[in-house]
Structures are given as C-alpha cells and as structure tokens.
Amino acid sequence: MKQTKSKKTVKTLISHAVLIVIGVLWMYPFLWMASASFKTNDEFFANRLSLIPETFTLDNIIRIWTKANFSTYFINTVIVTIFSVIIVLVMTITAGYALGRYDFVGKKVLLSIFLASITIPLVSTIIPTYQVIRSAGLVGTRTGLILAQSGGAHVIFLMLFSGYFQGIPNELEDAAKVDGCSFFKTFWYIMMPLGKPISITVVIMQTIWTWNAFLLPLVLTLNNPSSRTLAVGLYAFKGENTVDWTGIAAGGFISVIPIILLYIFLQKYFVDGIAGAVKS
Amino acid sequence: MRAQAGKTQTISARKKRERHSVNLWCWLFMSLTLIFYIVFQGYPIICSIQYSLLDWSGLTSSADFAGLGNYLELINDSLFWNAFINSFKYTLLLVPCQLVVSLILAYILNNDRMKGRVVYRTMFFLPVITTASIVGIIMIFIFGVSGPVNALLQTLHIIDEPVQFLSDGSIALYTVVGISVWKDCGTYMIYWLAGLSGVSKDLYEAAAIDGANRRQTFFHIVLPLIVPIGGVIAILCAINSLKVFDIVKTMTEGGPYYATDVIGTFVYRQAFSSEMGMPRLGYASAAAILFGITVIVIGIILNIAKAKLNSKSQI
Numbered sequence: 001m002k003q004t005k006s007k008k009t010v011k012t013l014i015s016h017a018v019l020i021v022i023g024v025l026w027m028y029p030f031l032w033m034a035s036a037s038f039k040t041n042d043e044f045f046a047n048r049l050s051l052i053p054e055t056f057t058l059d060n061i062i063r064i065w066t067k068a069n070f071s072t073y074f075i076n077t078v079i080v081t082i083f084s085v086i087i088v089l090v091m092t093i094t095a096g097y098a099l100g101r102y103d104f105v106g107k108k109v110l111l112s113i114f115l116a117s118i119t120i121p122l123v124s125t126i127i128p129t130y131q132v133i134r135s136a137g138l139v140g141t142r143t144g145l146i147l148a149q150s151g152g153a154h155v156i157f158l159m160l161f162s163g164y165f166q167g168i169p170n171e172l173e174d175a176a177k178v179d180g181c182s183f184f185k186t187f188w189y190i191m192m193p194l195g196k197p198i199s200i201t202v203v204i205m206q207t208i209w210t211w212n213a214f215l216l217p218l219v220l221t222l223n224n225p226s227s228r229t230l231a232v233g234l235y236a237f238k239g240e241n242t243v244d245w246t247g248i249a250a251g252g253f254i255s256v257i258p259i260i261l262l263y264i265f266l267q268k269y270f271v272d273g274i275a276g277a278v279k280s
Numbered sequence: 281m282r283a284q285a286g287k288t289q290t291i292s293a294r295k296k297r298e299r300h301s302v303n304l305w306c307w308l309f310m311s312l313t314l315i316f317y318i319v320f321q322g323y324p325i326i327c328s329i330q331y332s333l334l335d336w337s338g339l340t341s342s343a344d345f346a347g348l349g350n351y352l353e354l355i356n357d358s359l360f361w362n363a364f365i366n367s368f369k370y371t372l373l374l375v376p377c378q379l380v381v382s383l384i385l386a387y388i389l390n391n392d393r394m395k396g397r398v399v400y401r402t403m404f405f406l407p408v409i410t411t412a413s414i415v416g417i418i419m420i421f422i423f424g425v426s427g428p429v430n431a432l433l434q435t436l437h438i439i440d441e442p443v444q445f446l447s448d449g450s451i452a453l454y455t456v457v458g459i460s461v462w463k464d465c466g467t468y469m470i471y472w473l474a475g476l477s478g479v480s481k482d483l484y485e486a487a488a489i490d491g492a493n494r495r496q497t498f499f500h501i502v503l504p505l506i507v508p509i510g511g512v513i514a515i516l517c518a519i520n521s522l523k524v525f526d527i528v529k530t531m532t533e534g535g536p537y538y539a540t541d542v543i544g545t546f547v548y549r550q551a552f553s554s555e556m557g558m559p560r561l562g563y564a565s566a567a568a569i570l571f572g573i574t575v576i577v578i579g580i581i582l583n584i585a586k587a588k589l590n591s592k593s594q595i
Contacts, residue, residue, distance in 0.1 A: 019400050119576050
C-alpha cells in the first residue's frame with residue numbers, strides 16, 4: 001500500500017515537472033517580449049537568451065507610448081472595444097431571448113441563415129464591407145470601425161443566450177403574465193437580470209475578439225494612421241522601424257497586457273463560453 | 281349554444297391577437313441583429329458576387345462589366361492556385377497536429393484532483409487571447425536568424441548555421457503551422473475538455489479496477505466515446521484554418537516568394553495593397569467568392585461525413 005502511494009507521488013511529481021517544462025516553453029514568447037520591453041538595445045542584442053534585464057529601463061515603453069503614437073492607438077482600441085461590446089451585447093441578448101423562448105414566424109429560416117454564415121470567411125466580405133463604410137463616409141473613423149466590428153450574426157452568442165433562456169422555467173414567465181407584465185417588461189425585469197452570467201461571457205469574448213481584430217481595422221484605417229488600433233499600429237510600426245526590436249517588444253507588451261489581465265481575472269466566463277460554443 | 285360559440289370565438293380572437301403581438305415583439309427583438317447582419321454580411325455577400333463580375337479599381341465610380349472574365353483569369357493565374365493550394369496545405373498540416381496536441385494537453389489536465397490545473401490551463405490558454413498580429417510580429421524575431429530559437433539550438437550544438445525558419449521557402453509554411461498550433465491550441469484544448477467532461481468517472485474507475493493503465497484506458501475507453509465531439513472539433517478547426525490571415529500577413533506577408541501565400545493574403549494584396557499597381561476589387565472579389573464557395577462546400581461535405589460516421593457508430 002505504502003509503496004503504491006509513494007509510486008503515485010513520484011508519478012505526480014513527474015507529470016508536474018513535464019507540465020512545468022512545457023508551460024515555460026509555452027510562455028517563452030511572452031516572457032521574451034516582457035523582458036525585451038525593459039532591456040536596453042545593447043543588452044538586447046548582446047544576450048539573446050536571458051530573460052531578466054540587467055539594467056532595467058522604461059525608455060522603450062516611454063518611446064513607444066509618446067513618439068510612436070501608441071497612446072492614440074491605445075485609446076482608439078479601448079473606445080472601439082467598449083462601444084462594439086455594448087452594441088453586440090444589446091443585439092444578441094434581445095435576439096437570443098426571442099429565439100430561445102418564442103416560436104415566431106420565420107424563426108427557422110433566420111436560424112438556418114445565421115448558422116450557414118459561420119463558414120463564410122471574412123476575406124469574402126471585407127471588400128463590400130469597406131465600400132459600405134466608405135459610402136457612409138466613415139472610413140478612417142472610430143465610428144466606422146465600431147459599426148463594422150459589431151457586424152455579423154454572432155452565432156455563438158445567439159446560441160449561448162437562446163440556450164440559456166430556453167432553460168428558464170415557464171412558471172416565472174407565467175407569474176409575470178398574471179401580474180400583467182408585457183413582453184418587454186417580462187424581458188426587462190425578469191429575463192435580462194437572469195441572463196447575467198451569459199452576458200458576462202459575451203462581454204469578455206467580444207472584448208477579446210475586438211481588441212485582437214486585425215483585418216477589419218487594417219483595411220478601415222489604411223487612409224488614416226491616427227485611427228489605427230494597437231494590433232494595426234504595431235504592424236505599421238514594425239514596417240517603419242524594422243530594427244527597433246525593443247520598441248516592437250514594448251509595443252506588443254502594451255497591447256497584450258490589458259487583455260491578459262482581463263482574462264486572468266475573468267477566465268472562468270471565457271472558458272465557459274468557449275466550451276458552450278462547441279457543445280451547442 | 282350560440283353564446284358558447286361566441287365565447288370560443290372571442291377566445292380564439294384574443295389568442296390570435298396575442299400571437300400577432302408575440303410575432304411583432306420577436307421581430308422587434310431580432311431587428312438589431314438583422315440590421316447588422318444584413319449590412320455587414322448579407323449585403324456584402326451579394327455585393328461580392330456583383331463586384332466579381334466587374335473590372336474595377338474601387339477608386340473610380342465607373343466600372344466595366346467583365347462578365348466571367350475575372351474567373352477565367354483566376355483559373356489561369358498560377359499565383360491564385362499557389363495561394364489556394366497553400367491554404368489547403370496549411371489546413372491539412374494543421375488540423376491533425378492541432379487535434380493531437382490539444383487532446384494530449386486536455387487529457388493530462390482532465391483530472392479534478394490535480395493541483396494547479398487552473399494555472400496550467402491559464403498558461404496553455406494564454407496565446408489564444410493574445411492578438412494574432414502581435415504574435416506574428418514577435419515571432420519574426422523569436423524565429424529569426426539572430427533570435428532566441430536559433431541561439432538556443434546553436435548553444436546546444438544541434439545546428440551550426442542558423443535556420444531560416446521564416447525566410448526559407450521550403451520550411452516557412454511548416455514554421456507558420458507550428459506557431460499556429462501553439463497559438464490556438466488552448467481553444468481546442470477547452471473543446472476537448474468539454475468533451476472529456478462528458479465521459480463518466482465510473483468508467484475510469486472500472487478500467488482502473490480491471491488493471492488498465494492510463495494509456496490503455498485512453499485508447500480503449502475514452503477515445504471511442506469522444507470521437508463524435510472530435511468530429512465537430514475537426515470541422516471547426518478546418519474551417520478556421522482555411523480562413524487564416526492575421527498571423528500569415530504579419531509574420532511572412534505570404535513570402536518568401538509566395539511560399540506561405542494563402543487566399544486571405546492573396547485577396548488582400550489584390551484589393552488593398554499598392555505593391556501590385558492599381559487595386560483590383562473585381563478580381564479580388566472573384567478570388568474571395570471562388571474560395572468562399574470551396575470552404576462552404578467543404579463544410580457541407582464534412583458535416584455529411586460526420587453525420588454518416590455518427591449514425592454508423594450508433595448501429
């Protein structure tokens with residue numbers, strides 16, 4: 001008995017050791033980026049493998065933030081993300097509620113159209129999307145970017161909401177009806193508050209997706225560098241300063257750190273959302 | 281008798297009214313989603329088809345009708361086929377690697393009693409939430425000639441000369457696939473974990489009592505049970521891989537010499553980049569449509585195949 005127990009402990013230790021080694025390799029690019037952000041340029045090229053800066057400097061972060069417009073890119077990204085998340089949340093919670101709790105004329109057709117559009121790649125719609133935004137005079141503006149980022153059917157979010165609202169017992173709704181609640185009041189006072197866990201999931205997933213989006217902001221900000229988001233800004237910076245690797249690392253670090261912090265604190269909701277997507 | 285008939289009539293009239301109002305409300309609730317869907321997905325799809333029949337730079341308001349000219353030109357464009365084939369090469373290389381790596385990680389982490397599993401899960405998931413374009417840019421250096429990967433391999437004397445991971449046409453695509461596996465592995469790991477959580481714990485215990493080790497348990501008991509969800513995961517992975525753009529665009533720009541050029545970068549170059557002269561929106565749209573149709577057809581075929589397999593395994 002004792003022997004099997006100690007054998008088990010050894011096995012656990014080995015699997016942890018393996019996981020830690022893989023984990024460190026897995027994290028290496030992030031560690032590299034973080035450490036390069038705080039290294040001087042000389043040190044960066046002198047020692048390519050070390051992860052701990054000998055002389056800790058904030059110059060790279062300051063340079064990128066003030067001289068390379070990353071403060072503008074950062075604000076753009078925050079604004080675009082916030083507004084597109086609000087729009088997407090409002091549209092998917094209402095549509096998900098209707099789809100989940102009611103049988104209405106045309107529901108099946110809508111659902112099948114939405115489902116079919118999962119496979120359509122963004123490259124196939126990007127050119128007309130650009131033309132739509134351009135004809136509205138919104139190319140190179142944050143408004144245009146917000147609208148385009150909110151576009152599409154958001155099938156995963158619709159599925160999450162409709163599945164959740166479907167599972168709420170009818171008694172609640174019946175009681176509300178007896179009390180004279182209208183369709184909208186039932187939704188507003190009873191269902192919407194109940195949908196909070198899914199709302200948080202949707203907010204986090206959409207935040208991460210909008211923050212990380214590349215093709216749409218790339219195309220929509222081609223004519224106006226001051227409307228770039230972080231993802232596009234770093235790409236442009238790299239195109240113009242191919243040798244400033246500590247600057248590039250600092251830009252990358254600034255771009256990913258907010259989203260990593262958000263994820264670490266709220267990861268449960270994000271992971272639940274991803275898992276829910278494949279289950280439905 | 282007559283009074284009763286009148287009563288049922290008013291009831292049914294009220295029911296009808298109620299149904300009517302429910303329909304109205306539902307469509308009102310759908311309207312925002314519908315508007316955004318039509319403007320940014322439905323209309324663009326139809327527009328793309330229209331554009332694909334035009335000879336148009338997008339800079340002028342006038343466009344010449346080209347009929348199927350763009351399509352005919354595409355069929356004879358070796359760069360288009362190069363990108364088309366690369367997209368499929370990328371997908372065929374990536375899907376099996378991705379499914380295996382993510383399943384291994386998921387199987388190791390699918391153990392409630394393991395300490396620190398949330399920490400490990402967070403580590404493996406971190407690349408997923410990171411901006412793909414930024415990963416692409418950082419990886420240029422990490423896999424560059426003077427980057428840490430080459431430095432490590434040289435320090436360990438595995439290689440003498442630095443490997444041109446991204447600028448050697450014969451290996452660049454493999455490097456991109458490898459980095460993509462790392463980047464998205466976390467998502468597929470979560471999918472697998474969702475599938476594994478459906479496997480009853482009693483089965484593991486029963487297998488342990490019968491003296492099966494972890495590997496035997498996996499291949500004989502767990503694997504057959506998670507094949508159905510594996511099919512869904514494979515389809516999602518294939519569709520996502522065919523759509524790849526961000527990481528290729530930022531890491532290699534489709535180069536060297538179009539060795540990693542995929543449809544996403546091909547369309548972008550034709551439509552938005554100045555390196556080929558005047559933008560060609562019609563030509564780019566035709567390529568996007570042709571590819572979109574291919575992806576949809578493949579999606580349908582895979583779905584049918586999955587349904588067939590599932591019904592077979594039920595018998």
